[in-house]
Amino acid sequence: MAGDRPHEFELIKRFFAPLATDSGSLGLADDAAVFTPRPGYDLVLTKDMLAADVHFFAVDPPEAIARKALRVNLSDLAAKGARPRGYLLGLGLAVDWTVDWLERFCTGLKADQAAYGLVLWGGDTIKSGDRLQISVTAIGEVPQAKAVRRNGARAGDAIYVSGTIGDGAAGLKARLESGFAGRYGLIDEDLAHILDRYLLPRPRVELAGVLSDHAHAAMDVSDGLFADAKHIADASEVDLRIDLDLVPVSSALAKIRDASPEDFTGLLGGGDDYEILACVPETSTGAFDAAAGAAGCPVTRIGEVTRGSGKVELQRGGVAVQSLSGGFQHF
Amino acid sequence: MAGDRPHEFELIKRFFAPLATDSGSLGLADDAAVFTPRPGYDLVLTKDMLAADVHFFAVDPPEAIARKALRVNLSDLAAKGARPRGYLLGLGLAVDWTVDWLERFCTGLKADQAAYGLVLWGGDTIKSGDRLQISVTAIGEVPQAKAVRRNGARAGDAIYVSGTIGDGAAGLKARLESGFAGRYGLIDEDLAHILDRYLLPRPRVELAGVLSDHAHAAMDVSDGLFADAKHIADASEVDLRIDLDLVPVSSALAKIRDASPEDFTGLLGGGDDYEILACVPETSTGAFDAAAGAAGCPVTRIGEVTRGSGKVELQRGGVAVQSLSGGFQHF
Numbered sequence: 001m002a003g004d005r006p007h008e009f010e011l012i013k014r015f016f017a018p019l020a021t022d023s024g025s026l027g028l029a030d031d032a033a034v035f036t037p038r039p040g041y042d043l044v045l046t047k048d049m050l051a052a053d054v055h056f057f058a059v060d061p062p063e064a065i066a067r068k069a070l071r072v073n074l075s076d077l078a079a080k081g082a083r084p085r086g087y088l089l090g091l092g093l094a095v096d097w098t099v100d101w102l103e104r105f106c107t108g109l110k111a112d113q114a115a116y117g118l119v120l121w122g123g124d125t126i127k128s129g130d131r132l133q134i135s136v137t138a139i140g141e142v143p144q145a146k147a148v149r150r151n152g153a154r155a156g157d158a159i160y161v162s163g164t165i166g167d168g169a170a171g172l173k174a175r176l177e178s179g180f181a182g183r184y185g186l187i188d189e190d191l192a193h194i195l196d197r198y199l200l201p202r203p204r205v206e207l208a209g210v211l212s213d214h215a216h217a218a219m220d221v222s223d224g225l226f227a228d229a230k231h232i233a234d235a236s237e238v239d240l241r242i243d244l245d246l247v248p249v250s251s252a253l254a255k256i257r258d259a260s261p262e263d264f265t266g267l268l269g270g271g272d273d274y275e276i277l278a279c280v281p282e283t284s285t286g287a288f289d290a291a292a293g294a295a296g297c298p299v300t301r302i303g304e305v306t307r308g309s310g311k312v313e314l315q316r317g318g319v320a321v322q323s324l325s326g327g328f329q330h331f
Numbered sequence: 332m333a334g335d336r337p338h339e340f341e342l343i344k345r346f347f348a349p350l351a352t353d354s355g356s357l358g359l360a361d362d363a364a365v366f367t368p369r370p371g372y373d374l375v376l377t378k379d380m381l382a383a384d385v386h387f388f389a390v391d392p393p394e395a396i397a398r399k400a401l402r403v404n405l406s407d408l409a410a411k412g413a414r415p416r417g418y419l420l421g422l423g424l425a426v427d428w429t430v431d432w433l434e435r436f437c438t439g440l441k442a443d444q445a446a447y448g449l450v451l452w453g454g455d456t457i458k459s460g461d462r463l464q465i466s467v468t469a470i471g472e473v474p475q476a477k478a479v480r481r482n483g484a485r486a487g488d489a490i491y492v493s494g495t496i497g498d499g500a501a502g503l504k505a506r507l508e509s510g511f512a513g514r515y516g517l518i519d520e521d522l523a524h525i526l527d528r529y530l531l532p533r534p535r536v537e538l539a540g541v542l543s544d545h546a547h548a549a550m551d552v553s554d555g556l557f558a559d560a561k562h563i564a565d566a567s568e569v570d571l572r573i574d575l576d577l578v579p580v581s582s583a584l585a586k587i588r589d590a591s592p593e594d595f596t597g598l599l600g601g602g603d604d605y606e607i608l609a610c611v612p613e614t615s616t617g618a619f620d621a622a623a624g625a626a627g628c629p630v631t632r633i634g635e636v637t638r639g640s641g642k643v644e645l646q647r648g649g650v651a652v653q654s655l656s657g658g659f660q661h662f
Contacts, residue, residue, distance in 0.1 A: 029566055031407040031550050032377035034478040037368035045452050046363035047419040047468065051459040076362040088378040090421060090466035121376050128382040128462065135421035135455070135466035137378065147365040219362050235360055 011125055015106045019113060019120040022086060033121035035086065041141040044082035048072045052094070052132040056199075057175070062101050064199050065134070066108030072222065073138035074116055075203035075274040079220040081148040081212025082140030084116050084205065089123035090135035097127065116205055146212040153217035153236035153279035157305040160288070162204050162276040162297055165225050166253045169270025171198025184259040190252035201274035206295040211278055214288040218278040224271035229312045230324055232279065239308025240279075243315045244268065248300040279305050337430070342456055346437045350444060350451040353417060364452035366417065372472040375413035379403045383425070383463040387530075388506070393432050395530050396465070397439030403553065404469035405447055406534035406605040410551040412479040412543030413471030415447050415536065420454035421466035428458065447536055477543040484548035484567035484610035488636040491619070493535050493607040493628055496556050497584045500601025502529025515590045521583035532605035537626040542609060545619040549609040555602035560643045561655055563610065570639025571610075574646045575599065579631040610636050 017028050024034040037043060050069050052058040074084050089109075093102075113119060118138070171194035174180040181191045203220075211218050217236055221228050225247070229240045247268055249257065257264035278299075280288045285301070292299040303315075312324040337345060348359050355365040368374060381400050383389040405415050420440075424433075444450060449469070502525035505511040512522045534551070542549050548567055552559050556578070560571045578599055580588065588595035609630075611619045616632070623630040634646075643655040 030411075030481050032375045032411050032413070034411070034473075035374045035376060036475065037374060039370060043366045043368060044363045045366060045419060045470075047421055047453055047455050049421045049423060049455040049457045049466070051423065051457050054457065054459050080361075080363050080365070082363070088376060088468050090378055090380045092380060092382065092423065092464050092466075123378050124380040124466070126380045126382050126385065126464070128385050129464060130461045131459065133423050133457070133460060133464055135380070137419050137468040139376075142365075144367065150361050
């Protein structure tokens with residue numbers, strides 16, 4: 001078995017070089033890649049690591065694992081207003097890795113490189129450890145001084161989220177808990193939807209330019225809507241007031257809400273959404289809505305920024321139902 | 332025990348934020364770092380992964396592990412003619428990690444950031460797996476179109492190496508084999524020297540500008556002198572002729588040579604040197620020598636590039652003693 005598995009140089013040639021289509025990558029036949037930045041652009045750099053059975057299931061399709069590892073990084077870039085350009089891939093293969101697995105993993109990378117317009121610049125593969133670890137460094141570009149930060153929200157801003165919230169967390173729960181669908185009366189389509197949203201995030205790359213044009217602050221929702229709202233509140237030294245009734249949800253989540261408001265609120269804050277949470281000045285909300293629509297990205301206004309010092313207030317019908325302050329980390 | 336260990340946000344604040352001294356890193360209080368490239372410079376990007384008990388010993392001092400993880404990447408940058416600017420750190424902590432270990436690890440990072448003039452831009456930490464894995468993405472800059480590649484060597488070029496070769500491989504052997512020092516008559520100072528060279532590479536950052544000014548091709552010697560010469564021969568479609576008697580060695584290696592020429596040759600090709608192998612046009616050798624001297628980096632001419640198609644010929648006193656061609660990977 002192990003004898004069938006190629007050496008590192010062979011691995012690079014066979015699996016990774018075809019993904020390094022940029023002239024600066026030189027087909028990975030060098031120690032490093034060379035990239036000429038475009039004048040007038042800043043670079044945005046991010047790194048997310050994923051480990052088997054922590055951030056994905058080891059039994060997931062290798063194509064999906066690869067795409068998720070890339071996409072969680074693209075989601076960070078998009079939230080900063082940056083378009084992806086290239087990435088470096090660190091792969092810590094488990095001792096029982098197979099050629100077939102790696103082939104399918106690279107098929108997933110290739111598909112997403114094409115879908116999102118970025119290339120492999122380099123990386124490293126080691127074979128060790130008891131479980132697969134993936135480390136992606138993604139680099140994007142944004143017009144100079146236009147990167148969107150967490151710390152720019154101001155009192156009076158409108159709070160928006162893209163897409164729907166809670167699906168990823170529901171998908172994870174559905175995989176971990178038998179009888180999940182039946183408990184909330186989910187039909188097959190609902191279940192398929194939430195499982196898919198957990199397996200394969202949809203980074204809002206299309207919203208990058210809209211954010212750098214119009215948003216005061218933004219981040220992607222990965223830790224959970226409330227925890228991430230708290231990050232913005234802390235960094236910007238403001239309060240965020242979110243109306244739970246305004247948070248956009250799928251029909252699957254609506255059914256869970258009707259069956260158990262408590263479980264529903266937990267899922268809203270559960271994370272793994274990879275949607276965008278943005279604070280937009282009131283005077284720009286019209287332009288923001290229009291530009292997001294033109295980019296094909298649904299966005300929904302869910303609250304407002306007020307003077308304060310790092311509190312997130314959750315409301316329902318205008319009434320405060322919970323307040324998150326101090327050392328709050330996860331809902 | 333586990334209860335004493337801080338959460339991820341606390342980890343960032345306590346250990347990593349003090350290393351992110353660049354304004355673009357925003358103290359790591361954001362999803363991503365922002366970097367404004369200097370006009371007229373290309374970026375060079377590299378990633379090396381290291382795993383405990385594969386690339387270093389788990390029992391090594393944490394400061395040294397951190398510095399080695401950084402330095403093997405800085406060595407790649409230097410070989411391309413690039414000066415380091417920043418890095419992203421992926422840390423896959425083993426389940427039994429301790430706060431004390433991480434504190435010392437970060438002390439090592441801090442020391443080398445100061446020594447080599449780069450900053451932490453971002454990263455990610457996960458806690459999983461049976462052994463520590465470290466993934467560093469380092470980014471440097473080089474004047475536009477001046478990056479030094481593997482594929483630029485031409486017939487007639489002189490071949491140089493920096494420093495001395497074989498010490499790192501000898502240091503590794505000395506740790507693995509009891510009685511190593513006695514076998515070759517090494518004194519305490521010899522042993523300390525080779526052990527140190529294995530533990531802590533000295534990337535030739537000072538040679539970066541000299542290489543981008545004068546070298547046709549370069550790479551760092553990590554796989555081993557002969558394997559890395561083969562990489563240049565293959566990429567440049569030339570032959571490299573190296574005189575083993577000219578390869579510079581420490582007094583420790585000279586003693587090993589006198590005791591066992593065979594063991595000596597094995598160590599010369601053993602890797603872990605993190606010295607520079609460079610091909611310099613004959614007309615520039617004087618300027619290259621002078622510039623390397625001015626930069627405080629010893630360089631030694633060890634051979635020449637000839638017409639060919641990817642062969643490395645090892646000579647001794649002008650006579651070929653071994654030829655490496657075809658699918659050769661490690662000596």
